[in-house]
Amino acid sequence: MRVGLVLGEVWSGLRRNLSVVISVVLVTFVSLTFVGAAILMQLQVQQMKAFWYDRAQVAIYLCTDFDQSATCSGDDVTPEQITAIEEALNSPTLQPYISEYFFVDHDEAYTEFTEQFAGNPIVDITTPEQLNQTFWLKLEDPSRSAIIQETFTGIPGVQSVTDQRSLLDRIFLFLGVASYTAIAIAGLMLVAAMLLISTTIRLSAFSRRREIGIMRLVGASNRFIQTPFILEGIISALIGAVLAGVASVAVVKFFVQDYLVVNLPFTSYVTVEQSLIVPPILVGIGVVLSAIAAKIAISRYLRV
Incomplete structure (x- = not known):
């Protein structure tokens, strides 16, 4: 050819x-x-x-004066309840699953909130007491977050336990679609x-x-x-x-x-x-x- x-x-x-x-x-x-x-x-x-999966954290949100549920009676979480939660986090049962954790009180949460929403009118109508005090946990194995959720869900002073991976999964599902x-x-x-x-x-x-x-x-x-x-x-x-x-x-x-x-x-x-x-x-x-x-x-x- x-x-x-x-x-x-x-x-x-x-x-x-x-x-x-x-x-x-x-x-x-x-x-x-x-x-x-x-x-x-x-x-x-x-x-x-x-x-993000390696950085995903579990958040234990504590009760505020504005929460009404089975574990929150409209009162802010007490110091005794915070101490009990921290003792549970440091217990031999949970320590193998937790890499590190830190506590954010009302004032720290408000500081982060104002930085995140700087210039937004919502900052002017929000007070520190409205924002949850929170324990943020980084796990050794993020896929074992169910253990933390089962341990702290429903105990006095805890409003909710949220795994950030579940939020990420929704975002990734949307991107996948x-x-x-x-x-x-x-x-x-x-x-x-x-x-x-x-x-x-x-x-x-x-x-x-x-x-x-x-x-x-x-x-x-x-x-x-x-x-x-x-x-x-x-x-x-x-x-x-x-x-x-x-x-x-x-x-x-x-x-x-x-x-x-x-x-x-x-x-x-x-x-x-x-x-x-x-x-x-x-x-x-x-x-x-x-x-x-x-x-x-x-x-x-x-x-x-």
Whole structure:
């Protein structure tokens, strides 16, 4: 097979159907960008899980004057109740599960609250007595938080026991659903891209039906005839895939690293180095799907 002749046919096909080729590039770019976004979101979820699960704490919120429940009778937790809780935390039964703990009283909780909500009108109507005194626990094994919850739930002076991991799980579930939604949208867009590639190949073949007829008369094989058309589809999709890969890395570089890391430095974010795995995946998906679509389209056309 003469490579020069094949490449010449490829260039001719791309030039004749330039507007359709641009459409293929754009559809492939958009669809694979969604795929790249889904991959990046999964990477971000895993990054955040690794960062936060090790830092997740269990909070034992104590009663205030404003709580009414089975363990809170509308009175602030007493010093005796606080001492009893602290003795339980230091007991031989719980010590193997607790890495460290610290106590936050009303004034400390109010200081943190005012710093967190600085400039918010809620600060003006909140008093220290309204905020729970809290024992914050870091566990040796965060997955064993049920032991702490079972021990302190329902005892006098304790309003509630909260495992931050449960809150994190909700956030990660939402991010996971968002990434799967992006994958679903990307799947629909990829189907559209494959159909567009198929249509492009059939149009290109139809516009060159005389050349195809001549090649058949001189004994050219189906493989020789099909190769330029398949390469046209691959090249069109490859351009879109490369653009999608560049866009994915650019989002991580300029939005995540240059903006989120600077303005919201409370968690760990996916890095540019980690995002570099996305372009090869997108290129692989684009090349494989376009080759399949082009192969099916030209094979069906040549059988007509």
